[in-house]
Amino acid sequence: xxxxxxxxxxxxxxxxxxxxxxxxxxxxxxxxxxxxxxxxxxxxxxxxxxxxxxxxxxxxxxxxxxxxxxxxxxxxxxxxxxxxxxxxxxxxxxxxxxxxxxxxxxxxxxxxxxxxxxxxxxxxxxxxxxxxxxxxxxxxxxxxxxxxxxxxxxxxxxxxxxxxxxxxxxxxxxxxxxxxxxxxxxxxxxxxxxxxxxxxxxxxxxxxxxxxxxxxxxxxxxxxxxxxxxxxxxxxxxxxxxxxxxxxxxxxxxxxxxxxxxxxxxxxx
Amino acid sequence: xxxxxxxxxxxxxxxxxxxxxxxxxxxxxxxxxxxxxxxxxxxxxxxxxxxxxxxxxxxxxxxxxxxxxxxxxxxxxxxxxxxxxxxxxxxxxxxxxxxxxxxxxxxxxx
Numbered sequence: 001x002x003x004x005x006x007x008x009x010x011x012x013x014x015x016x017x018x019x020x021x022x023x024x025x026x027x028x029x030x031x032x033x034x035x036x037x038x039x040x041x042x043x044x045x046x047x048x049x050x051x052x053x054x055x056x057x058x059x060x061x062x063x064x065x066x067x068x069x070x071x072x073x074x075x076x077x078x079x080x081x082x083x084x085x086x087x088x089x090x091x092x093x094x095x096x097x098x099x100x101x102x103x104x105x106x107x108x109x110x111x112x113x114x115x116x117x118x119x120x121x122x123x124x125x126x127x128x129x130x131x132x133x134x135x136x137x138x139x140x141x142x143x144x145x146x147x148x149x150x151x152x153x154x155x156x157x158x159x160x161x162x163x164x165x166x167x168x169x170x171x172x173x174x175x176x177x178x179x180x181x182x183x184x185x186x187x188x189x190x191x192x193x194x195x196x197x198x199x200x201x202x203x204x205x206x207x208x209x210x211x212x213x214x215x216x217x218x219x220x221x222x223x224x225x226x227x228x229x230x231x232x233x234x235x236x237x238x239x240x241x242x243x244x245x246x247x248x249x250x251x252x253x254x255x256x257x258x259x260x261x262x263x264x265x266x267x268x269x
Numbered sequence: 270x271x272x273x274x275x276x277x278x279x280x281x282x283x284x285x286x287x288x289x290x291x292x293x294x295x296x297x298x299x300x301x302x303x304x305x306x307x308x309x310x311x312x313x314x315x316x317x318x319x320x321x322x323x324x325x326x327x328x329x330x331x332x333x334x335x336x337x338x339x340x341x342x343x344x345x346x347x348x349x350x351x352x353x354x355x356x357x358x359x360x361x362x363x364x365x366x367x368x369x370x371x372x373x374x375x376x377x378x379x
Binding site: 025039 | 270271272273274275276277278279280281282283284287288290295296298299301302305306308309312316317319321322323326327330345348350351354375376
């Protein structure tokens with residue numbers, strides 16, 4: 001690492017004539033002057049090439065990182081990138097699976113909820129806790145006052161309700177009383193009928209929701225409600241409607257003695 | 270002075286013209302630049318020692334560049350490219366340091 005490696009013949013260069021040869025500092029000072037000589041021009045030219053190369057290389061470096069790498073390094077980069085993309089692919093499929101599971105479970109919950117709501121509506125209609133609307137019939141039974149005939153009409157009304165039920169009526173209302181499974185029909189002293197806990201007098205208006213045709217013909221068959229009412233001296237009108245409302249409500253009550261049977265052979269959820 | 274001017278002009282030209290380096294040359298350009306740098310520092314030290322010869326300077330400049338590029342190319346072909354290029358850079362760095370130390374001794378007498 002000496003100057004011998006740079007200068008095998010170590011001939012002192014012919015500098016400008018008045019250059020003081022003694023100290024390095026002096027030589028530096030002489031270098032600072034703008035004297036033209038072949039040596040200086042050559043040095044200048046080579047330094048220009050060096051500057052050019054430096055600028056180009058720095059530009060190259062900042063613009064793209066991959067082109068001045070060697071093949072082994074590029075192979076390493078490629079395998080790194082492949083590994084990373086494999087890992088990300090696995091992650092993607094995991095997340096997709098999770099998302100699908102959540103989606104189906106969410107759907108299941110929504111389906112269960114809508115099913116429960118449907119059952120609630122159905123049971124409400126049957127129990128009389130929900131108002132209902134639909135096609136049906138309006139049956140108007142007019143009977144003369146019981147004082148004159150001595151006849152009681154609770155049985156008549158019960159018959160009519162039974163016939164309607166047999167014909168598939170889903171919600172029945174007499175006057176302002178909702179008729180459900182445990183509704184009692186009691187004769188009053190004044191000739192009316194107590195339906196559940198509501199007084200009703202002639203004319204009794206029975207509203208029923210179901211297949212209008214079927215309900216109407218249930219009233220009409222021989223020895224049915226219409227003929228019974230006629231025999232009692234009254235009259236019946238049956239009107240089929242495309243839409244009737246049963247808006248009377250029955251308060252829900254829990255059974256005091258009956259208990260539901262829990263199915264013991266069903267698998268626990 | 271002319272050398273310094275040449276260096277500055279070269280840098281400016283490189284930034285302004287922005288020449289595209291051909292692809293086969295790209296991996297060897299950095300090594301060539303370091304080798305040329307070593308030659309320039311050697312030349313500066315020679316000048317301060319009063320031993321500057323322009324012929325020697327030119328020859329050493331080009332020989333440094335060519336030999337460094339050749340060694341790296343050979344290393345790539347043999348499969349020890351990165352190791353050999355590291356070695357070349359280390360050696361050139363050591364030479365630059367020793368030349369700079371000489372220059373420093375000339376300039377600051379220390």
